[in-house]
Every structure is written in structure tokens, then in C-alpha cells.
Amino acid sequence: MRAEIISVGTELLLGEIVDTNAAFLSQELAALGIELYHRTTVGDNAGRLKQALTEALARVDLVITSGGLGPTDDDLTKETVAEVLGLPLVLHQPSLAWIEEYFAKTGRCMPENNYKQALIPAGGEALPNRKGTAPGVSVRKEGKWVICLPGPPQELCPMFREYVRPLLAAESRGVIRSRVLRLCGIGESALAKEIADLLANQTNPTLAPLASEGEVRLRITAFAESVAKAEAAIADLEQKLRARLGQMIYGVDDETLEAVVVGLLRQRGETLAVAESCTGGLLANRITDVPGASTVFDRGVVVYSNRAKEELLGVPAAVIEQVGAVSPEVATLMARGVRDRTGSDWGIGITGIAGPGGGTAEKPVGLVYFALAGPGVNLVREARFTGDRQQIKRRTTQAVLDLLRRTLLAARE
């Protein structure tokens, strides 16, 4: 089955709200194996909504709308759907009773204009709204099917899950499943080259690379007649990708790099402490974004000044004087200092120039040194990142977390 989505609302076209409903509905349709090739947004305007509905129904058999079910005069989705399908609007008594009860519960009388929320196109089915007054509508005529949902996400999402999903599942042949592999340590282009043969001529499952800040994602999507077959097709392609890309793949779906690192440390019963200069607390912040990080993370220090590096980590002033605060030596001493002083298994030290000021010809903005100290491990790396201050901070923490991840994996072997 193929569907289209029409989002209705002038507030969308003014950019006052972000259309999260469209993303939610898209995900749900994909999971049901319903193909979606087109989404449209129009304002609260009968003429343009009519045109959008007519065009969509010419291309596909199922159209889902969101918005325009409110009580005011500019809410006209049901009116327009009824007109396009050539059906009259009729009163749906149970919906009217529900709306009246909704107002009674909050001690108010139902305003007269809420009456129109209980009207639905003749022959249609009202979809109950547990979170608001506007019922949804499902209406079919001559092979065409329109489902109208309310605009507020807190009403639309439960209505979809409870009433629409079962209706659609009963009609759908086949299912779609997808899985995202998350990679770091390789750029989008280099990755595309590495797996050019797998990207070419793909049909089912499909494979799509997506670039993100400091990482690349590979989405595998399979269409099959059953969940088991779709998952088997994904597993097959995933295995080929893993054989080729190995440790570049750090996680799947919603897994973050910091969550993977915290998970590896927890498995090993090991702890981590971090000493940050140019990243200014971002690394500690990312690690502590992981629920339960306290089992592996004891403390972090943000040592912006040379005095702080000396007092909190024991980095000798003489060394900083001699080689500069941004140097592999200082990164190493920071990593060792924070490890030794806390008794943690692993210590990280980061020093660099995040910009926009502070760069020189010899040590430009984006130059970063980061070091890792651990059991029998002493590593230091130089990197040159581009971007603004926040991107340099972000890319640095990404590289540091990846170094720790790979080191932990290697130590396991």
C-alpha cells in the first residue's frame, strides 16, 4: 500500500512549530510496510487543502491528514475531505456526548462552536480522542481512504497507536524494518568508496549513508512479507558490512558513542577520570549523559588555566613553560595526573585551541592533543579539526571517545 501525508496548519507555514507529527507518522508507516513517497504541508485554507487532497488521492489510495479538526472557523479539514469525497457531514452522537462530558469534567459548559467537532463525513468511522475534544475520522469511498487526525502531538500519537495502527496493519501486505549502523573514524565519502559495490544496484534491502557531526550512519532497510524475513535480510547485509568495516562500526540505532564506552568500562569493572582543557567539560558532560555513568565515572576536571593544570593534576609549570600548554607532553601529563590522583583505571587528558582566538601559525585553531593513560597503555594523538569553537570541541570529544573505545576493544582480544 502507498500513502501520502498532508499536514494542515498556517502555524506550520509560519515556522512557529516544527512538524514532529510528520516524522512520527512517517516512522509508523515505514514500520507497517506502507510506502510513503510524498508529504505536503498547506495552511488553513480550503482551496489549497482541496487541491492537495485531490492531487494526493490521484497518486495514492491512502491519505493521512494532521491538523484542522479544531472548533474554530479556520479548522476545515473534515469539511474539505467531505467535499472532495462528495459526502455530506453528519452528526456523530457518541462524539458529541464525549465532548460534552469533556467540558463537564472541567466544570465548564461546551461552547457552541465545539459542536462541529462531532460532525463526520457520512459513512466514516470516528476515532476516539482520549486527550482532547476532536475525534479523528477514517472514511473510505470507491477504493480511496482518508484518515484525519488532530494536530496536537499529544492527541495524534495515542490516537494513531490505539486506533489507526490496527486499521492499517489489517490492510498491509508485508513489513518494513530498518537498522542504523553508526560509524566513527571514517568520513561519508571514504565510506561510500569502501562499500561502493554494496551501495550500487541495491534494491532490497536498501543501504543509505548519512553524515552527522563527527560520525557517519548507514541505514539498512528491508521490505519483506514477515518480520522474521525482513530481519534476516538486514542481518545478512549487516554481516557483510561488519566483515568489511570492522571496528569502524561502534553501535546501532540510538546507541551513542559515550554509551558504548560507558558500557565497555562497566563490563570490565573499570573506572575513568578525565582532565579537559579546550573541550571545557564537554567530554565529562557527554559521559554523564549516559544513565548510570556514576558506576564508571568518578570525576572530571576542567583545567583552563596553567595554575589549575599544576594544582589539580601536578603538571609542572616548568614543562608548560618549555613546550607550551598545547603539546603532546602536557596532554600526556594531564592524562597520567588525573589517573594517578584518582586511582582510576583510565585517565584522559585533552589540550588544544578551540578558537576563534588564540591560534598562531605554528599552533593554529583546531590543533588538539589528547592522551590516554591506562593499565600498560600510554597513548597520545595529534589532530587538526575544522569548524567553529563548538564543532572543534565536539569533534575532539568524538575522537577521544573513539580512541578509548578502540583501546578497550583491543585490550579485550
Added chain:
Amino acid sequence: MRAEIISVGTELLLGEIVDTNAAFLSQELAALGIELYHRTTVGDNAGRLKQALTEALARVDLVITSGGLGPTDDDLTKETVAEVLGLPLVLHQPSLAWIEEYFAKTGRCMPENNYKQALIPAGGEALPNRKGTAPGVSVRKEGKWVICLPGPPQELCPMFREYVRPLLAAESRGVIRSRVLRLCGIGESALAKEIADLLANQTNPTLAPLASEGEVRLRITAFAESVAKAEAAIADLEQKLRARLGQMIYGVDDETLEAVVVGLLRQRGETLAVAESCTGGLLANRITDVPGASTVFDRGVVVYSNRAKEELLGVPAAVIEQVGAVSPEVATLMARGVRDRTGSDWGIGITGIAGPGGGTAEKPVGLVYFALAGPGVNLVREARFTGDRQQIKRRTTQAVLDLLRRTLLAARE
């Protein structure tokens, strides 16, 4: 002028990402006085993109696309625009040089498939991309105008502001100017009530409240025949709002709360050190996001364990034992400890329960204590935040920064 927006990307139709670009562009067009009646989303499919472009160009004279400018074979926005307009793609030498330099800076060779990012429809103008490799394109033919922007919001937004907005403003009759006032310490509903008379019956300038994480923004937009007149109208309304809202307004436009706080400290020649438990480095990270923060920020410590609180800040184990780590006493001792040990003018201490685990009936998830120690100042506050772990961290740092800001402003008077 009338415009349409076409968002391109299969990941949008799969619901993997929410289309924030469409909302951003819609807002910008509204502010420029350009009418937008229709938005479309299609996948990475040449045929459907071609159809959407053709339909849009039949309805309006300006189409803005986002996405599909990447280096891989399924990125085909420019190719399709060139085909629809009947123009060949030609190499844009400065863009190629920029892309090569982008890779050279990070010590990598440009992969061959990035070459296609430097191709633009003949006669078009390349729009520089400061944050990535894909240049944007502005191309006109026979009264029709297409602007292609990259998909990643961190690339699209600055490109629009720097290059597209001036191009569009030059075409628009009259000028639109807007100014955003940023507030904290008040919710959206309470604010709407406070300024109900100013929100009602507004025509020009318009006033729109927008809720955001831990703050509210008020956008004033004026349409006038000259910049001077638009700015005068904005200044007039801003003055009324400032008279009523006072210190709830912390900044304007892109000013962040952390930048305002760093600016106030710098004016006074004072320094700050922070001690964080539940916020895990987010406060230090926000402060160090401000360029030049090093002049006022000496260090921060993330003290997740009780031992770290004792060793780095001198919080007695006996106190923690007696009143618990999440208590006003410990927050106060953390703020004083980090101030005394660093000799900074101001010290901040934060302790709380970010969740999802660790809450009890007495001390639930979201309970936070934060303290401020300064010259003649010893403040401690209790707050109960809702939301997930990251929202609680974010809301806590917002409240802490606002407390410091208000304290610095009061000290000035």
C-alpha cells in the same frame, strides 16, 4: 513574492529525522514578507523530485530546496534542478578549491566523489558553505528562481543567514526587521498573561512568544518602507516590553545566557569556578562555549563520587553522611570549597538527582540544590525539574546561570 519549500531526503520520509529546516526556512520567509502557501517533502528520487519541482515552479516563482547536495549517487538535487531548468551542470572552480582545502586542512585527500559537489547549474551562483563541503546554489531562469541549500541544519542555517537572506531582501518591497528578546525565569503561559494586551490586536510590529528549553523568546517583527522605520517601530515596542518585564529579559537575538554571564564577569574583572555533581560538566561546557571564557573561568570540577567531593572541595564525609550528598548543605560547601581553593571571586556548587535512577520518595528525580558563593554573597536554592536526564541537566544549568546573572546585576546597582 511567493515561495515554496521542497525538503529532499528519504530519511525524512522514513521519519528518521524531524524536518527542522522547513520550520526555520518558513520563519525566515515570513520575516522577509515572502508568502509561503505550500511545502513538499520527497525522497532521494529523481523522478519524484522532478515532479515536485515542476509543480512548485508552476505555482510560484521562487523554490527553496534543502538536502540532496552530498557527494553520493543518491544526492541529486542539483542534477534535477539543472534538468528542470534546462541548464547544464558546470564546474565551479572556487568551490572545488574550497572542498580540496577542507580535506587538506584535516590531512586527507579529497575523495573523487566529492568533485560533484563543486558542480552547479550554468549561470548559477554558488553559496559558500562555512560548515561543510557542499556549496549551496542560487539559479534563475526566465523569471523562475531556485535556491538549493544543504540538508544538515548546522550548514543550512548559517548559509541562509549570510547569503540567502540578503538576496531575498533585495527582491522584497519594503523591509522586514525582527528582534528576539530572550527571557528566563518565566513560563510561556505566564508571559502571555503578563503581556496579553500587547499580544492582542497586534498588526505591525507583530509580537510572537516562542517557548524553548528553560527559556522563552519574544520575537518582534516590523514591516516598513525603510530599515530606519522598521527599527524605530521595534525599539518602541521593545521599550514597552522592557518596562514591564525588566530583568526577566536577559539578552537579545543570538545572545546566550552563558555569554551574558561571561560578559558581566568580564566587565567587572571577576572570575568564576564551578563544582558540579548532577550536571556532570554541562555548566563548565556552556561557559567554555563562549569565546574568550578563559579570561573569567579558571577551572571546573565534576565531582560525581563523595570521595571526589571530599578530596577536591573539602566537603567533609561526615556532612555527606549526615544530610546526604543531595542537600542544601553540600551544595553550599561545594560552592565555598571551589571558591576558596581557587581564589576565584565566585563559586558555584550543584548537587541533585538527574535520573532516571537514584530517586526516592523523599528525594525524587529532578530535585536539585545549587549554591552561589561570592563577595558577601552566600545563596542556595532548591528546585524540582521535570523531564529526562538531559533536560534536567539543561534546566539546572539554566537556573544556575540566571541566579548568577541576577546576583551580578543586583551587585552593580
